[in-house]
Amino acid sequence: MQLTQGLHRSLQLNPDRVVTVFRDRRRTYREFADRVARLAGALQALGMAAGDRVGMLALNSDRYLEYAMAVWWGGGVMNPVNIRWSVPEIVYSLDDCDTRILIVDDHFLHMADGISATARHAPVVIHAGDGPAPDGMLSFETLIADAAPVPDAARGYDDLAIVMYTGGTTGFPKGVEQTHMSLWCGSIQRMADLPPLRGGSALHASPFFHIAAFTRVVAQFIAGEQHVILPMFDAAQVLETIERERVTEIAFVPTMIQMLIQHPDFTRRDLSSVRRLGYGASPFNAAVLERTLEQFPGVEFVHSYGLTETMIVASNPPENHGKAARERGLHLSVGRAGYGLSVRIVDREGNEVPRGTVGELIVRGASVTRRYWNKPEETAKAFRNGWMHTGDGAYMDAEGHIFIVDRIKDMIVSGGENVYSAEVENAMGRHPAVAMCAAIGIPSEAWGEAVHAVVVLRPGMTATAEDIREHCRTLIAGYKCPKTVEFRSELPLSGTGKVLKRDLRAPYWSGKDRAVH
Amino acid sequence: MQLTQGLHRSLQLNPDRVVTVFRDRRRTYREFADRVARLAGALQALGMAAGDRVGMLALNSDRYLEYAMAVWWGGGVMNPVNIRWSVPEIVYSLDDCDTRILIVDDHFLHMADGISATARHAPVVIHAGDGPAPDGMLSFETLIADAAPVPDAARGYDDLAIVMYTGGTTGFPKGVEQTHMSLWCGSIQRMADLPPLRGGSALHASPFFHIAAFTRVVAQFIAGEQHVILPMFDAAQVLETIERERVTEIAFVPTMIQMLIQHPDFTRRDLSSVRRLGYGASPFNAAVLERTLEQFPGVEFVHSYGLTETMIVASNPPENHGKAARERGLHLSVGRAGYGLSVRIVDREGNEVPRGTVGELIVRGASVTRRYWNKPEETAKAFRNGWMHTGDGAYMDAEGHIFIVDRIKDMIVSGGENVYSAEVENAMGRHPAVAMCAAIGIPSEAWGEAVHAVVVLRPGMTATAEDIREHCRTLIAGYKCPKTVEFRSELPLSGTGKVLKRDLRAPYWSGKDRAVH
Structure with missing residues (x-):
């Protein structure tokens, strides 16, 4: 279950299928895997040993997915950088994670000097862009062109795959560890719950450094389907891209969906290829949901609830968006625990509370992080008796539907x-x-x-x-x-x-x- | 991902749903889990420590599934006994596996004395029947009635879950080890490939000791769906049961399906609830398949290929049973590698052969056994470079469809x-x-x-x-x-x-x- 497995499978079954679409670049699985095997070789040549972290500070692109797969292929660990952070915050996470190689795109090039100047170990910086690399940096494209492809390091399932930083409202950011197994399990159990769309094409317009977008990336690779990538959310580009690429699956936060609907192009573009609309972060209120459903006739609406520490815990499925379900208020629920996940609502002593009573939502399952990187105290605080304490206040109705009410501490x-x-x-x-x-x-x-x-x-x-x-x-x-x-x-x-x-x-x-x- | 997780989830979400139907007995998830927690306690009281094997020699019944879940709940390891074996073969496997507790139903009661007399350690024998237990045996029902429920032992994912004996054509039977993780992964990746039917009811008429039936059991528990159980295959009973219980999913070997179609009740029973027909062991030839498809209009046909050592490797999906696919011969394929599974066709030196060339089919993935119980030499023979060598001769077409031609050694x-x-x-x-x-x-x-x-x-x-x-x-x-x-x-x-x-x-x-x- 190492995370490059889906790539190997696609290479065998559909080598000529286009896997990434970014601007005017289209790569087949064969091309993509060749670039990945070369980039993995280049990273190893730069010193990436098994288990070493490699960072990327960039908007979304096809290169971001090449980075992900190449790091795993070469035996390393991803450390995607939060693109909303300032230089000191980024440096804190790179230092904490001891990340010695950093890939930066044109958009964030201006931060590279500051990072190099203040990081404990100035990282090797790779410029992921189309032009020549600035002085003192390596070129992503030249590395790929010059390196020989290496064989897949075939890491074990308990090996670390990624450290994703989260938090910031309560002290220093925490690095969440996910192994090859936990990412794979979190994805495959979600795919069992919500079957991948065969021959489908997923639009990525939310940042890849975040677990919400990244879960979709991993699942789409396991399924051997296609990624259509935008650098960031832009309503006009999203609408144009859905039409051009016949995208089948989109995912946004509710405010973005409202921006799409309100955009003048919304009624001008052919969006009939869309079969599933995922959303997260917050539910819709009834009136907005009703209007939104009318704008996407025949499209499955699915809300996902999860944390970086847990991946997707619960999904509110299409049937909870219908009229009868809305009258029961089920559209405000985050749904029921997904396959493979155990959820409880507990009081401060850890005892389950009666249905309808608010308590803290705790989770157990294969997709749950094993620990925070370098933070044993935070780990001990979050995990008690094998259960991850989410900090979310929630209640469960008689049928097991979960309603999130607030952060417990708020x-x-x-x-x-x-x-x-x-x-x-x-x-x-x-x-x-x-x-x-x-x-x-x-x-x-x-x-x-x-x-x-x-x-x-x-x-x-x-x-x-x-x-x-x-x-x-x-x-x-x-x-x-x-x-x-x-x-x-x-x-x-x-x-x-x-x-x-x-x-x-x-x-x-x-x-x-x-x-x- | 311990294998009782789905049971806990169902207990939380659907406690009053009927989980097992056997003859006139119907148990809800609540009743079933209560019996399981008590039986687990009884097994522990009889000496079952963490990792100890417990056998069952019985036709299919609801009690067989209680046995499975109770052994796991109590921290033990299943060792289901091949019901086609003679006493010496059974004794060989119990001795090899050091199985000290054996559950026997009325059908196999006549073998109990012979087993006890010749096994290295005469097992504690539990009689799974409705009447009082014979002298020298314990009663399954009395144990459950008298034992206090115990908490779930919550085994780790790398802990052994089952030892299933296989083979016999090449020397002694081999015990195949599957862990909580490998059984769970084999099931969940299959569920992602072939979505569980929601609110569905699976008919079990093939023996539970075999991986083919058992994979369906595990998946149905993860999904929280229903099991309708027959002691063994009987065409009239199968047809009557499908009608009475509105069964959604059936699975047989092709000869059984022919027996169903040829039975006089076939046209008299209402089989309209059936949505999926799984089959294994061998493909249909074109003429028989065509006639069979006509008898089950609108039903999805799915062929599954796998081994005890690997669980399901490939599925031939409904679309490969249609007219156009049949003209291309795809109905004779076992399909393509499923999600999460890597398949190669190799020559004697382990090099991949060109498409269309016959070689040995080798497999790698999370559902593949880690080793044979107590048989390091057999393990070393089957595993090379992390790949399980199936001994099946096969070729792959340009699109990755796999065709099994023969056992390599034959x-x-x-x-x-x-x-x-x-x-x-x-x-x-x-x-x-x-x-x-x-x-x-x-x-x-x-x-x-x-x-x-x-x-x-x-x-x-x-x-x-x-x-x-x-x-x-x-x-x-x-x-x-x-x-x-x-x-x-x-x-x-x-x-x-x-x-x-x-x-x-x-x-x-x-x-x-x-x-x-």
Whole structure:
């Protein structure tokens, strides 16, 4: 089950099929595998020994997939770099992971000097571009042209395949280890749950460094199907590409889907090849979902829920998007545990809570990471009795449908009632003057914790604290509405754009006994 | 990925679904899991420690599946007994495997004393029946009633799950080791290739001790679907059961399917629930396949090829059974390598042969056994460079379709041409007077090897050697026809009913340099 197996199988069964489409470049499996075997040889010649990490800092391209397969083919370990990070964050992860070879594309070339200057070991930098490599860098294309192909290192299933960095809202980023086995199992069990589309073509427009896109990459290689790659999300390009390449499968976050529908090209392009639309990050609300379904008649909608640490845990299948299911609210669920995955909802002591009760979602299965790279304490915190603790607050209905309500640490307990910050934020967010907002729990003698809101208003618009509270009361129960509202010009954000609630909470809890997180 | 995982998942998602149907007994997942947890406790109390083997010698029943899950739940290893074996063969396997607990049903009760008397360690015998247990035996039902449920031992993925005995045509039977991981991977990769039928019900009428039936058992548990169980194949019962239980999926060998079609009940029963018909052991010839397809309109036909050592290697999918595919001969193929499996056709030196050339089929993948139990020499012989050598002679066409032609060791090289004994036997077998036959290679100065036939005639019928040769010449090329024909009253058979060609060849090759096998 080493992760190059699907590539070998395709080389045997469909060598002349086009595997990657990027701009005007189309590579067959035969060409792709030849480039991979050469790049693997070049990486070995540059010092990549078995188990060594190789990074890539780049937008999506066919070369990104060549990098993935070549690292594995040569016996190395991928360390894809978060493209949303600043130089110091990138350097932290490369140092932590001891990554000595880094591939950089034109888009991120400007960061290369800064990385080399500050990394503990200045990496060998490979320029993945079409022109000649800048001074001091090697050329991806020249390496491939000059290297001799090497045989597949055929790593074992327990060997490390990738270290993906995650987090950033609670301290340093953590490297999530996935082995050849865990990535393969996470993909194949998903394929059993949601069969690959034969002869299909998957559009990749979300960044490959992230597990959401990368899971689709691995599955598509196991299945021996086709990758159509865009450097990043761009509504016009997505629509044009679907039409041109007769794409069968797309996957986005809900806001991107709205951007597609609202684009003037949406009705002009032929999207009839699309058979499946995957989405993640958050469910649709009923009204938006209904409108979206109307725009994609006959297309299967599937929501996926997972973490870098677990891969896909649950899928909300097409049938939970239909009218009858929507009336039961099932479209707001993330679905039921997939094949091969065990899910429980537990209280702080680790005991399962009754159905309908919120607790922490914990996961066990072959696709779950074995540990964080170099972080035994974080590993011990996340794993108890073999179960990965996700930090997500969720409940399960009588039929096993899972509903995610909030991050556990962001939940507020006020007057003995659970208040989910996400629910309060959704309510506030619907006020026309609110640009961004966060709901946190602050100490209260009367209530234990009280709901406190921090709000950024849209430029040129105004609202009072009482306006916000009044607005919330029309949408959610009184005990969930903010008791106090504070206006700011901006909110503290993490590298991936998440609000750092820890920083918002800290001043209120200084010297008190709540863990601020 | 321990193999009880699917049971836990079903217990959470569908506790009141019926999981096993046997005669008039129907058990829900809740009842089934409760019985399993109790039986696991009873087995532990009888001395089953982690990794200990437990045998079962029985026709199919719901209790067989309780045995499987209870052994795993309790941390043990299954050692299902071949129901076609004699007492000495059974004792050999129990001794070899050091199996100290044996479950026996009423059908095989008469063998229990002989086993206990001759086994190295007389096993604890558990009687799986409805009445009271015979003297000296424990009662399956009493054990379950009296034992307290124990928690799942939650074995690791590399732990042994089952030892299945195979072979017998070349010396002692060999115990094939499969771990929790290899059985799970073999099942889940098959499910990705051939999606489980949701809400489906699989009919089991082939013996559970064999990998063919057992693969379906494991997959159906991972998927959380239903098992409808018959003690053994009986055409009338199969037809009645399909109608009564609205079975969605059936699987047989081709001769059984012919028995179903020829049965008077075939046209009287409502078989419209059937959506998939799996078959194995051998392909259909075109005429029979065409007639069979007509009898099952709208049903997916899927042929599976595999070994105990590999689980399913390749499937010939429904589309290779259609008219256009039949005209290309694809219905005679076993299909292409499944997801996650690597297949090569190699010569004696291990080099891949060109497409269309016959060689030995070798396999690599997560579902392949790691070794034979206690047989390092056999293991070393079967595994070279990580590839399992199947002993099957096969070729691959340009598109990767695999055609099995013969066991490698049964192939005859005559005048520089390969002759496949199976092809010669098929031709001879169509002569009306031939009851059984075998084609072997014997030494020939002119041809290297010459095709020699050993024939058993039907009672009361006659044919001469020249009649047989004449008949063959109308069906196959001259060089493939037997040069000599020998008549006997019977052929030497193995425990599983295979002709022991080794014994037929031995007298001819004594003192010569061909390995007789």
